Amino acid sequence: MNEIYLIDTHTHINMIEGISEADIIRNAALNNVKKIVVPASCAKDIDEVFELAQNYENIYCYLGIHPEEAKDWNGEIEEKIKTLASSPKVVGIGEIGLDYYWDKSNIDLQKEIFIKQIELANELNLPLNIHDRDAHKDTFDILKEHNKNSAVIMHCFSGSHEFALECIKEGWYIALGGVVTFKNAKKMKEVAKIVPIEKLLLETDAPYLTPVPHRGEENQPAYVKFTAEEIAKLKGISFEEAAQTTSANAEKILSI
Numbered sequence: 001m002n003e004i005y006l007i008d009t010h011t012h013i014n015m016i017e018g019i020s021e022a023d024i025i026r027n028a029a030l031n032n033v034k035k036i037v038v039p040a041s042c043a044k045d046i047d048e049v050f051e052l053a054q055n056y057e058n059i060y061c062y063l064g065i066h067p068e069e070a071k072d073w074n075g076e077i078e079e080k081i082k083t084l085a086s087s088p089k090v091v092g093i094g095e096i097g098l099d100y101y102w103d104k105s106n107i108d109l110q111k112e113i114f115i116k117q118i119e120l121a122n123e124l125n126l127p128l129n130i131h132d133r134d135a136h137k138d139t140f141d142i143l144k145e146h147n148k149n150s151a152v153i154m155h156c157f158s159g160s161h162e163f164a165l166e167c168i169k170e171g172w173y174i175a176l177g178g179v180v181t182f183k184n185a186k187k188m189k190e191v192a193k194i195v196p197i198e199k200l201l202l203e204t205d206a207p208y209l210t211p212v213p214h215r216g217e218e219n220q221p222a223y224v225k226f227t228a229e230e231i232a233k234l235k236g237i238s239f240e241e242a243a244q245t246t247s248a249n250a251e252k253i254l255s256i
Contacts, residue, residue, distance in 0.1 A: 004240050005034040006228055007250040008221040009175055010095070010129065010155050010203035013038055013059075014048045017207070018218050025056060027222040032243070034058060035256055036221050039095040039129055039155075041066040043077055046084070053089035060256055062094035062129045070106060070113040078120060085124050091254040093121035094129025095155055098142075101133045111142060118146045127151040127253055136163055144170065151253045156205050161190045168199050173253060175201040178211030178219065181230045192234045197245045201253075202227055 013024050013036065028036060038049045039062040049061040063081045065073050084090055096117040098110050121128050128150045132139040136159050143152060152172035156179075157164065164174055174195050180188045192200070204211075204227070206219035211226040232242035250256065 004243050005032045005247060006202060006224050006243050007035040007247045008033055008204050008224045009037050009201045009250050010039055011036055011206040011221050015207055016218060016220060024220050027220060031222040031225050033221045033224055040064055042069045043072045050084050060089050060091045062092040063090055064093045064096040064117050066095055066131060067097055067099040067110045070109045073113045091256055092127040092129050093117055095131040097131035098135035098139050099131060099133040100135045114142055115146050121150040122148045127153060129153050129155050131155055153201060161194045164191045164195050173199055173201050175203045176227060177203045177205045178209040178227055181211040181226055189234055192231045200246055201250055202246045
């Protein structure tokens, strides 16, 4: 029988404050989390997460600019990403997308930079790791129009199960994190039930969105197991099947 292990497909371990990187990785390994993907959010993150991926065998990274940081995008960053993307440890462009929750004053700029980064991913033939907060329709429409050849991961999915099915029709993947373990997260539980396991990925989005039973603490990759356990329970499958299938999905999309 194949070894059962988990993959955290989206975790900001460079932002976790209460524990060292070495301990984060050790805790992950003790909980059968064998591979970890760290996204960039801002310009300074790009060097940080790339270096992390180079320093640890089981860490990979996405490179990109978060929508809230869209104003910082420029040609220099684009060229840097192109250069760094030659490393096999760079497995996607992310996290990129649209965020209308905090600030709606820069929507046009967000869209412009989102499109530029989609085009960059297409050029590099890398997957897209998508941040979509309160911007479901625009995110969907832009991806439909501008993405030509990149696999799509809807990070920290927050839409309805109907929207999830629309994404699945496009061949995109749904990544779920600790929110699915929250007692009142009825919408996310419905998404976990309805999306085929072959289209699901696991993530923590650490240090945020810590799952039950550690809610209120700082999140870390080791806790992705609680999300896997909840998804298995909701789908009526074994933990082993949830872990094995979601890990296989991640390895296929990200070539890790």
